[in-house]
Amino acid sequence: xxxxxxxxxxxxxxxxxxxxxxxxxxxxxxxxxxxxxxxxxxxxxxxxxxxxxxxxxxxxxxxxxxxxxxxxxxxxxxxxxxxxxxxxxxxxxxxxxxxxxxxxxxxxxxxxxxxxxxxxxxxxxx
Ligand code: 5GP
Numbered sequence: 001x002x003x004x005x006x007x008x009x010x011x012x013x014x015x016x017x018x019x020x021x022x023x024x025x026x027x028x029x030x031x032x033x034x035x036x037x038x039x040x041x042x043x044x045x046x047x048x049x050x051x052x053x054x055x056x057x058x059x060x061x062x063x064x065x066x067x068x069x070x071x072x073x074x075x076x077x078x079x080x081x082x083x084x085x086x087x088x089x090x091x092x093x094x095x096x097x098x099x100x101x102x103x104x105x106x107x108x109x110x111x112x113x114x115x116x117x118x119x120x121x122x123x124x125x126x
Contacts, residue, residue, distance in 0.1 A: 002097075002102070002103050002104055002105060003099070003104055004100060004107075005059070005061065005102070005107070006099065009107070010107055011055070013108050014106055015049075018035070018037065018051075026038040028081055028084070029050075032053070033053055033070060033077055034051065034074050034077035034078070036049065036050040036051075036077065036081045036113075039112070044114040044115060044117060044119065045117055046092075046113070046114065046115040046116040047113070048081060049113075050081055050111045051109065051110045052070060056108065056109040057108065058098050059096045059109055060098055060099070061109060062074075078094065085113070085115065087116075090116075092113055092115035093113075093114045093115070094112065095114065096110070096111050096112070
């Protein structure tokens with residue numbers, strides 16, 4: 001079920017639990033700013049989620065409230081993960097769903113990295 005990207009942060013959300021180590025995940029990369037792990041329901045041969053370590057509900061929240069160091073650290077982590085996964089030469093797609101119409105289901109800001117094959121059109125038309 002899509003969620004609002006404007007709600008207060010919910011410490012019980014699934015990615016908060018992954019960050020606290022309460023739920024296992026297949027970690028790809030971790031640093032001071034970000035954690036990257038394989039999506040549990042991959043939509044492409046490579047489908048990795050990158051999340052900031054701090055408590056941000058959505059891209060709207062992150063872009064408004066994160067410090068410049070958090071934004072830089074997170075953005076560099078996304079690029080580093082894609083590079084580590086060998087996706088730079090063939091290419092990849094980034095996606096951040098925000099709120100109800102964006103189809104965001106987990107209320108902790110995350111970026112999807114998709115790759116491993118030529119990807120379909122950018123967005124479904126209906
Ligand atoms: P959203 O629709 O919020 O952008 O994407 C949430 C993503 O999180 C989905 O692609 C879903 O498969 C993934 N996901 C949901 N629960 C878990 C989980 O417990 N572990 C992992 N690794 N991924 C999850």
